[in-house]
Amino acid sequence: MFWNLPYVAVVLLTVIGLATILLKRNLIKIFFGVGILTSAVNLFIIALGYREGGIAPIYTYAASENMVMATPQALTLTSIVIGVATTALMLSFAVIIYKTYGTVNVDEIRELKE
């Protein structure tokens, strides 16, 4: 089991994130779950591109030429920035919802809407 520990960590993070999204009723905690899911995806992409004993793909004073794959790292950079953007947007939605309904509990919001 310990030869691919990063993938096990990805599964754990995915389960934790999904459980947070499905079981919690607080909007802020649901958004935390989305953030944990984003971290799981980032870790998964990075782990896919890892080579045994590889270094970061930067040639400035590089110690060896056995480098990890560069494209997963670039995609993870994209993913992190989009995660920041969506988190900012979701938290703004939470502020708007709190100001409109006076609560961030999704069940109470559903009752108030009807």
Added chain:
Amino acid sequence: MRMSKIVRFSADVLFGAILIFGFYIILHGHLTPGGGFQGGAVVATGAALVIVAYSYEEVLHMIKKAGLMLQESAGLVMFAGVALIALGLGTTFFFNYLANSGLLFGMSVPFGPNPGELNTGGVLPLMNIAVGIEVWGGLAIVILYMLSGISKAEEA
């Protein structure tokens, strides 16, 4: 929520250091780990430090929302413009027309580990600077707007 004089002075001193570190990360994005996104986030952290140390009304006089929005838009336009110039030169979109040309950022690099030369990379440093300006303006304006919501909530 104005902090004490010690905190404000420390924020003033640290703001310059954070700014220089962020600009270093942006400018050396093609040589060391980092780049436009990371450096822009570091510079936005400096703006967040100033916002924490001073009160919201004072910060509104120091950092203009319109200026930050202008920076964000200018960064995106500069990023797309640098890529569009390649079309005018008769090559494909996003072609690196400055690399190995001997002009600005045009020194060529041989294969293999080397100490790194700042005057390399072609259009990549320009794009790093453009993205850095965009991320810096964008994150700072998000922080500023979220703070405006908090201050109104405390008054109510």
Added chain:
Amino acid sequence: MRKELSILIIVILGVFLALIAVDLTFGAPDNSAMDDYFIRNGQEQAATNNIVTTVVFDYRGFDTLGESTVLFTAVIGVALMYRKLVKGDADENE
């Protein structure tokens, strides 16, 4: 009822993902021809030491353009929401 269904879905998905994760190989990616090309030729073609920057801004530039647009749109959305919310704010944008 809803809670039990959610827990059932999470458990099934977790077991399914765990079975896949144990089966994957870590540290030796199979199809790495594209990245080998980037690592071997990226330094000479883009005159850049940092291969990740080369991939982000040169080989996959369209990706970064879309990413910048997403960030820009999100910031515009946040600004619009708060401007609607904070009406009494003496905003210098107007």
